[in-house]
Amino acid sequence: MSMAGLAKKAHDDSSTKQPPPVSQQAWSLAGALADFVSDGCKLVTEEQYRARLETCDPCEYRRANRCLKCGCRLRIKARGRAFKCPMGKWPKP
Numbered sequence: 001m002s003m004a005g006l007a008k009k010a011h012d013d014s015s016t017k018q019p020p021p022v023s024q025q026a027w028s029l030a031g032a033l034a035d036f037v038s039d040g041c042k043l044v045t046e047e048q049y050r051a052r053l054e055t056c057d058p059c060e061y062r063r064a065n066r067c068l069k070c071g072c073r074l075r076i077k078a079r080g081r082a083f084k085c086p087m088g089k090w091p092k093p
């Protein structure tokens with residue numbers, strides 16, 4: 001396959017990514033909220049928050065403010081210390 005073909009395939013694959021089904025998102029959210037409450041509802045620092053979102057910026061799963069891997073809203077999810085990137089990409093708090 002040519003380089004142009006590979007680039008087109010990568011673009012096509014990323015553009016067809018969809019968020020997980022709503023039932024799976026609800027299950028993930030319930031688990032994440034339980035972790036958040038267990039952690040005392042602690043938030044990350046402003047610096048950690050920005051570092052998380054900067055990690056999301058070039059990620060293939062990001063679509064605007066949404067992570068297509070977990071279905072979460074990134075500007076909310078990145079605030080909670082207990083919340084995790086489903087791909088383990090975020091820097092450690």
Ligand code: SF4
Nearest residue numbers: 056059062067085089
């Ligand atoms: S939370 Fe992780 S997988 Fe989702 S967009 Fe951010 S870096 Fe990518």
